[in-house]
Amino acid sequence: MILRLLAVAAAALALAGPAAACAHPRTSLAYLEGQVMCPICHTTLDQSDSAAARQIEAYIAQRIAQCASARQIEAELVANYGPAILAAPPRKGFDLLAWWLPIAGVLAGAALLALGVWRWSRRREPEPVELAEPGLDEETERRLDELLARYD
Amino acid sequence: MTRQLKLSVQLLALACVAGLLALLVWQLSHQQHAPRVGSLAPAFTLRRLGGRGEVSLASYRGHPVVLNFWASWCVPCKSEAAVLERDWTRYRRRGVVFLGIDYHDLAEDARRFVSAHALTFPMLEDGSGRVTGSYGISQVPETYVLDRRGRIVAHLAGPITAGPFAAEFDRALAEAAAA
Numbered sequence: 129m130i131l132r133l134l135a136v137a138a139a140a141l142a143l144a145g146p147a148a149a150c151a152h153p154r155t156s157l158a159y160l161e162g163q164v165m166c167p168i169c170h171t172t173l174d175q176s177d178s179a180a181a182r183q184i185e186a187y188i189a190q191r192i193a194q195c196a197s198a199r200q201i202e203a204e205l206v207a208n209y210g211p212a213i214l215a216a217p218p219r220k221g222f223d224l225l226a227w228w229l230p231i232a233g234v235l236a237g238a239a240l241l242a243l244g245v246w247r248w249s250r251r252r253e254p255e256p257v258e259l260a261e262p263g264l265d266e267e268t269e270r271r272l273d274e275l276l277a278r279y280d
Numbered sequence: 281m282t283r284q285l286k287l288s289v290q291l292l293a294l295a296c297v298a299g300l301l302a303l304l305v306w307q308l309s310h311q312q313h314a315p316r317v318g319s320l321a322p323a324f325t326l327r328r329l330g331g332r333g334e335v336s337l338a339s340y341r342g343h344p345v346v347l348n349f350w351a352s353w354c355v356p357c358k359s360e361a362a363v364l365e366r367d368w369t370r371y372r373r374r375g376v377v378f379l380g381i382d383y384h385d386l387a388e389d390a391r392r393f394v395s396a397h398a399l400t401f402p403m404l405e406d407g408s409g410r411v412t413g414s415y416g417i418s419q420v421p422e423t424y425v426l427d428r429r430g431r432i433v434a435h436l437a438g439p440i441t442a443g444p445f446a447a448e449f450d451r452a453l454a455e456a457a458a459a
Contacts, residue, residue: 183389208387
């Protein structure tokens with residue numbers, strides 16, 4: 129790790145001249161280290177300590193010092209190493225699936241979960257109790273009619 | 281939920297699981313392994329380092345070929361560079377072709393490496409590692425020696441300067457050149 133930091137620092141020092149020409153860097157090494165893969169260890173640069181990763185880090189530091197943007201640097205790396213050098217797949221063509229499938233999966237899961245919860249909650253609702261109409265027997269009904277007739 | 285809908289959801293879940301299994305099987309069956317000694321070397325066409333045209337392995341059929349996979353960031357590659365150059369100058373008169381294949385490397389650094397070590401045999405670039413993958417390269421340097429028919433005579437998974445590899449490389453080179 130110390131060696132790696134020294135190598136990057138040495139690269140940055142070596143580029144002190146060009147760096148002076150760029151007063152406002154457009155991206156940072158820390159950001160790109162998370163966006164670019166180490167081609168031989170298949171982890172992002174910030175997770176790798178290999179010689180290949182250190183070489184790419186030195187290149188990125190050099191290009192940042194020359195005021196290159198993250199997009200420019202990524203494009204240059206893709207031209208050299210191919211699209212697999214980027215940690216995230218491109219957002220076009222077949223690679224779009226890699227972006228949309230997880231979202232579709234989460235949405236489908238949420239919908240299924242909601243459906244399950246809804247069904248479960250309905251099953252647990254108490255069944256409405258049908259109250260039997262209090263019917264009057266014939267005798268009571270007759271007496272009630274007689275009583276009401278007195279007030280007519 | 282109706283019975284039909286329930287069945288459809290179950291079928292969909294089964295189809296998803298079957299799809300994932302198929303993907304796993306495909307991945308396992310398409311894993312790249314190093315070609316065996318005695319088998320035909322995988323064909324390729326690669327750009328010359330520096331972009332001056334392309335080179336195809338097939339164009340060297342009839343010549344023994346040494347394929348050396350390297351990268352400028354690889355420390356052992358530096359130690360074997362001088363040996364490769366020496367053997368190249370020694371064997372080229374006997375029709376042996378040396379091809380250096382630079383992989384997962386920055387072209388500018390690779391050119392500096394070639395210049396610093398005064399390497400004169402053809403250098404090709406495999407930035408994406410596609411060809412390197414077809415040779416099952418897992419580390420650099422690695423070297424293949426092919427005979428005149430394109431069959432693999434030797435595969436050295438390490439620097440040719442290292443003890444056992446040095447003798448094997450000399451033997452394979454002599455065998456390929458004599459055949």
